[in-house]
Amino acid sequence: MLGKLGLDSTQLAALISDKQAEEMEIxxxxxxxxxxxxxxxxxxxFKEIKKAEKKEDYSKAVIAYLKGRYYIKNNDWKKAERNFNDSIRLQREVHHSEKPKKNLSASSFNELSIISYFENDLDQAIKYTDNGLEVFDENGERKHDKYILMSNKAIYLEKAGRIEESFNLVEDLWSYRSExxxxxxxxxxYELRSILLRRKKQFDDAIHFAKEGIKIARLNNQYNRLFDLWSALGSAYLHSNELKCAKICFQTALTLExxxxxxxxxxxTYTDLGILYVQEENWSEATKALNKAISLGRELNDARRLSLALIVLGDLFAKQDKKPEAISYYKEAIGIVQKHQLKKREHAALIRLAQCLQNTDQEAFATCAAHIVQLELELQDQKEEYYDEV
Structure with missing residues (x-):
């Protein structure tokens, strides 16, 4: 056979060696x-991606994935989404022939989940993490992506109010910490454990895990996680009515802006600080904090966080018996949550709106009350927790 190709064993070995060196370089x-x-x-x-894209021996699936990463870093969600979907499709097409164990599809599904999260679609974000975990090859590369997928799914579940599911997933992940x-x-x-324990009203444990996480984050210069953990600690103190400690935490977190x-x-964090000032009846500071939260929420199109800040600002005015202002903010929040199917939050805003309308506009009150009943039927007997479930 070698003779027919005009090669001897030494030449063949050299060709194989050259091919391996080329693959290693790529x-x-x-x-x-x-x-x-x-x-x-x-x-x-991006310049290097474009160079690699012109070369036939570079994996098209990898190039599409890297282009997706570039676009997601630039907040160009549509182009990122298109490239991640291309990478997944190309991986399916090449199947066994082109690095089948790189786990690129799992990584692409994870990136798609992040896009859905920022586009206010938690259900789709959760589905993408499930897709990623489903195609993940335990014997393949990028083993850390499995834990990233699980962690992100736990975050999305918590944001969706599916507390027990999120907590169980965090417990499962906790057992793999050494890996x-x-x-x-x-x-x-650490942050998720603190948040979930706070939502389960286990405040001492929530405070403990936030503090432990802060120590680790500080040692590793993880500023974004330091922010998250100081905010989580502040929320735990806020909900346990330790307002002075909560204020220290929120103000510390905001120094990391x-x-x-x-x-x-x-x-x-600005919303939580606003809640704190509302409880202190410090109306001017509460208004400042909440207006910052609302301004950012509108700029960044963050429906979930924006709608909560609007509800809290409505509460601030309602507590001062300034009903027209309160009604305006509740209505804006309702418009946002209806668009994004946030039914628990819609219910919370409608209850507050009804309270403002009760003695001022009977026709609007009746319409609002009918909507509340319809929502309660849809939500069945699910109970809300003050602000956490709102």
Missing amino acids: ELKLDAIETMLASGNLEKA INSIEVILSL GKFKYRNVFIQ
């Missing part, structure tokens, strides 16, 4: 591009 180049993307060197990364090599995932688990890219998280 693999290294693609890893280098992913590092550029992770470190924020986006334009250099998780991502400090961000580890710190996310500007340390990281995603500003959506500040909406919740």
Whole structure:
């Protein structure tokens, strides 16, 4: 056979060696591009992606994935979504022939879940994490992506109010802590445990895990997680009525503004600070904090966080018997939550609106009351928790 090809064994070995060296170089180049993307060197990364795209021996699925990563870093959700879907499709097409165990499809589904989360579609975000976990190859590469998918799913479940499901997933992940090599995932688990324990009214434990996470984040210079954990600690103190401690936590968290890219998280912290000031009846500081939350929520199109800030600002005016102002904010919140099918929050806003309308506009009150009854039938006997479930 070698004779027919005009090759001897030495020449064949040299060809194989050259091919392996070429594949190793390609693999290294693609890893280098992913590092550029992770470190924020986006334009250099994109130039390298475009160069690689012109070469036939580069994996099209990997190129599509890297382009998706570039676009998601630039907040261009549509182009990112298209490229991640292309990567998944290409992986299916090549099946066994082209690096089947890179777990690129699982990674792409994870990125698609993040896009859905930022587009206020929690149900779709959860579905994408399920898709990612379903195609994940336990014997393949990128093993850390499994834990990222699980962690993200737990976050989406908590945001969707599916507390027990989220808590059970966090408990499952907690048992794998020694295998998780991502400090961000580890710190996310500490934050989630704190949030979920607070929502289960286990305040001492919620405070404990937030404090432990803060220590780890501080040692590792994880500023975004430091922000999240200080905010979680503040919420635990707020809900246990330790207002002075809560204020210290929220103010500390807000000193980290500007340390990281995603500003959506500040909406919740300003809202929590507003709740704190409302409880203190410090109307001017509450208004300032809530207006900051609302301004950010509108700018960033964060329906869930924005609607809560609007409800809290409505409460602030209702407590001062300024009903027209309260009604205006409740109505704006209702418009947002109806668009995004946030039924529990819609119910909470409608109850507040009805209270304002009761003695001022009987016709509007009757319409509002009928809507509340319809929503209660849809929600059945699900109970709300003050602000957490709103």
